[in-house]
Amino acid sequence: MQFLSSTIGRLAAAILRRDLLRVRDAGCALSDGKLDTRVYLSANSPLHSFGDAFNSMAGRLAVLMASHKELTSAVSHELRHPLMRLRFRHSLVMEAVTPDEREHNLERMSEDLDLLDRLADELLTYAQLERAEPEVRLEKLQVAPWLAAIERQGREMVGARGDDLALEFRVCAIELRAEPRYLARAVGNLLSNAIRFASHKIRVTVESDPSGSRIHVDDDGPGVPTGAREQVFEPFWRGDASRDRKAAGFGIGLALVRRIARWHGGDATVGESALGGARFTISW
Ligand SMILES: Nc1ncnc2c1ncn2[C@@H]1O[C@H](COP(=O)(O)OP(=O)(O)OP(=O)(O)O)[C@@H](O)[C@H]1O
Ligand SMILES: [Mg+2]
Incomplete structure (x- = not known):
């Protein structure tokens, strides 16, 4: 009887150790940037719900990282066009022969500066609202x-x-x-x-x-x-x-x-x- 219970005890400890190592390895993989890492533990593992919590955290992280990447690339895209136009208009101002020509190009530059101003404003609001989430009452x-x-x-x-x-x-x-x-x-x-x-x-x-x-x-x-x-x-x-x-x-x-x-x-x-x-x- 005693032999049986100590065998079961050893077996349970071995399963626990194996599952802990799996979670540890998954944690290491995640911190190495492998955001699709998940842990798979059997339904009767004592760490099963821990594994589920780990997986949902990893899933959430992957979504957050993807949306930040998307936002950053969208912002760079939005910045590129007005900046390119500003550079082009600037060269025209430098080469302008008549005051009218110079005036016209400066006006276009001012429009693009307004656009960049509005973009900064919108992004700030978006970021503020993102931060405000826990304060919503x-x-x-x-x-x-x-x-x-x-x-x-x-x-x-x-x-x-x-x-x-x-x-x-x-x-x-x-x-x-x-x-x-x-x-x-x-x-x-x-x-x-x-x-x-x-x-x-x-x-x-x-x-x-x-x-x-x-x-x-x-x-x-x-x-x-x-x-x-x-x-x-x-x-x-x-x-x-x-x-x-x-x-x-x-x-x-x-x-x-x-x-x-x-x-x-x-x-x-x-x-x-x-x-x-x-x-x-x-x-x-
Ligand atoms: N009522 C609508 N009818 C048809 N299309 C719409 C309507 N509302 C929004 N859309 C489409 O959805 C897009 C996104 O709308 P959204 O309000 O996010 O941006 P926006 O109005 O272009 O710019 P912003 O709101 O930042 O000033 C619009 O550019 C338009 O193509
Ligand atoms: Mg709109």
């Missing part, structure tokens, strides 16, 4: 006064467009649980896109019921093609038609919308609107 929010401020800004943007775009608000909720500033920013971003893309009509709907809350922004513009409905939420992604730098931004607006929706424990999605264009929805 949902509170009880009275919809009417909160939405009134968004509506005011929306009407100003519609005014700047200078045509007869109809902006309608449908409010089917009195209160929401949300972070007012961030949620207003998210809805503002959706609204500014809709104002850019709509032909004649935009509708903002706020609803809340026991299953959750939703804000829809509908427009009658060209819509978002099925194949691009995930990509639009990636930072720096822009559709071809909106690559005109004067009219469009950097492609950060929707990435922020999704981030804010996820902090609220929900998500942001896009589909087809009954108005004929895009329907963006924040649900949480």
Whole structure:
């Protein structure tokens, strides 16, 4: 009997040692940059749940590293064009024969400097919002006064467009649980896109019921093609038609919308609107 129990004890210790070595080796591989490393332990290993936790940490690390790489390469890409133009214009200024020629090229340079300024600003906001994640506190929010401020800004943007775009608000909720500033920013971003893309009509709907809350922004513009409905939420992604730098931004607006929706424990999605264009929805 004693022999049996000591054999079982030795066996358990050997299994534990083997699994600990596996986790240690996986940890070493991970720290060497092999981000696809995972540990596989049998279901009855005493370290099984430890192995699962290790794997989910490794998975999360891989996703974070990939998204940072993507962001860095997107930022370098955004910087390259205005910098190239600045260098080119600078050489034209140096070689300019007439004052008019010099003036013209200096004006173009100033436009590119403004563009770089805006890019720095957007990136700063994006980074700030990324850092702010743990500070997001949902509170009880009275919809009417909160939405009134968004509506005011929306009407100003519609005014700047200078045509007869109809902006309608449908409010089917009195209160929401949300972070007012961030949620207003998210809805503002959706609204500014809709104002850019709509032909004649935009509708903002706020609803809340026991299953959750939703804000829809509908427009009658060209819509978002099925194949691009995930990509639009990636930072720096822009559709071809909106690559005109004067009219469009950097492609950060929707990435922020999704981030804010996820902090609220929900998500942001896009589909087809009954108005004929895009329907963006924040649900949480
Ligand atoms: N309402 C819409 N209808 C059609 N396409 C849209 C709509 N909203 C966004 N998109 C597409 O998604 C892309 C990404 O939008 P996003 O708001 O992230 O960037 P942006 O508006 O180009 O720049 P930014 O918001 O940073 O100023 C847009 O460039 C456009 O191609
Ligand atoms: Mg936008």
